[in-house]
Amino acid sequence: MKQLIINADDLGLSDGVSCGILKAIRSGAATSASALVNLPTSDRGLRLIHEHTSALIGLQLNFILGAPVSNDPAIGSLLDENGGFLAANETNTHIDQHALLIEGDAQIQRFKEITGTVPQQLSMYGYASQPFAQVLYQLAQQNQIHASYFFMGTSQSPAEWHTTSLPAPDTIVPLFQHGIHRSEFTKDHLNLNDLPENIIELHLHPGYVDQFLLDHSQLTLARCRDLATLIDPHLQDWLHKHYQLVDYQILKTH
16 A cells, blocks of 8 residues: 655645645645745744644745745845845746755754754745756755655655655646646546555645735635545545555654
8 A cells, every 4th residue: 555645735825824734634634734934924834733733844945925034145136126035937047046045044944943843844835947956955955854846746855764756747736726626536637556656745735715825826726625625534535545644754764
């Protein structure tokens, strides 16, 4: 039986998203979550999960929304005239990887300050390009953290850890636009059974819609569909018959 990690992304993006993720973990099939740490609601989202679940939390590096964590002048190429991150469609074509590494490391340190622990895993909020994947994996290697870049369908674990498989990008990314339905699992539209590794990693986006989300994200109503599917008791019964639901801690188990 394959082992399945269902990770809820974007914890702390907004209060509505965080409340939806809490429900997906407490009443649904989500086994872990990934948090952003640089937004006004980030601390509340992390506290919400910590106080009401035993779920282990990962970190999503964020270079496109909100303000940076680092105050190093070297990250200036990432920022607009108001000191916030450049929007995804405004980012310079020349990507300053050194600046990304500085800010990424600052976000990892911020996560440690808030939670008292290292992230369970590392991923990226937005973006689908090789330079960002390189930064992600370099920071993960430096900190001995599992990292995944689902936009490219790739992951990387520290030496001696187990490895994971992710669905192909052309399979999973279109689901972000309409949300996942039960049939995507039961009819294996995700092709999970064909993935080579015994541990499968699936990133979804459960959440409730609030005004901040409407103002700052193109991914809105699909989050409600993801949440409804993950808390569907029929799907949960089906998943438990076909997979062992696990979190990222399993990667360290020998």
